[in-house]
Each structure stands twice: as C-alpha cells, then as structure tokens.
Amino acid sequence: MMREDQYEFKGIPTFRINDYRKAIEFYIDLLGFDIDWEHRFGPTEPVYMQISKKGLVLHLTENERFQTGVIVFVETQAIDVFQKELTRKSTLKFEVLETNWETKQMEIEDPFGNMLRFNENTLE
Helix, strand or coil, rough: CCCCCCCCCCCCEEEEEECCCHHHHHHHHHHCCCCEECCCCCCCCCCEEEEECCEEEEEECCCCCCCCCCCCCCCCCCCCHHHHHHHHHHHCCCCEECCCCCCEEEEEEECCCCCEEEEEECCC
C-alpha cells in the first residue's frame, strides 16, 4: 500500500492547435521539440500528440473542446543560449527581458495564441 508521502505530481499542459502543419513548423522545426507520439481515432479525426524538449512536455490537440490562450510558465537555465538558437533559425525576434523580480524572461507565442513564458532566475 502506498503512503501519502510516496506519490508525486507531474503536470503536462495541453495546447489547442487548429493547423497541424503550422504546429509542426513552429514547435518541431523552429523551437526544436521532438514528437513523442501522435494519436487519431481515425484518418479524419483531430490529432492528439505529445512533444518534448529538454524535460518540457506538452500535449497538442486539434480537438475543439480545448481552449487556446493558455500560458505555461517554464523555469529554465541558459535562456540566452536558447534565444540565440532560435534567432539562428528564424527571422522572428525573440527578446530576453530583465524583470523587476530579478529574472530573465522570454515569451514565445505560438500561431494559435498559446504562450510559453521561459523564465531564468538570476539570483542563483
């Protein structure tokens, strides 16, 4: 029998997408995520998929019952290295800002209105 102090939680946010090709271009080609798996109940059914990069796991779905406009706060290190990686791949501007709460932050909005807010603590 499992005790109360033995269980753990792991959250995996789900982003609504409305264009599979745009999602692949953005998350896989630009941001460098890997596709872990994809599922459809049939050839014309909406996709539900898992992508990941360096420990960050996201679910993407075309299912209309999910909402867009989700913001996910991502704790990170070496945010400047990630920003340079993105800048080499794209003409889009990825800006790292110093916050008033002593972090560096870079917000990246996907083509569907969802936001990844990368945050590096500069006090450590």
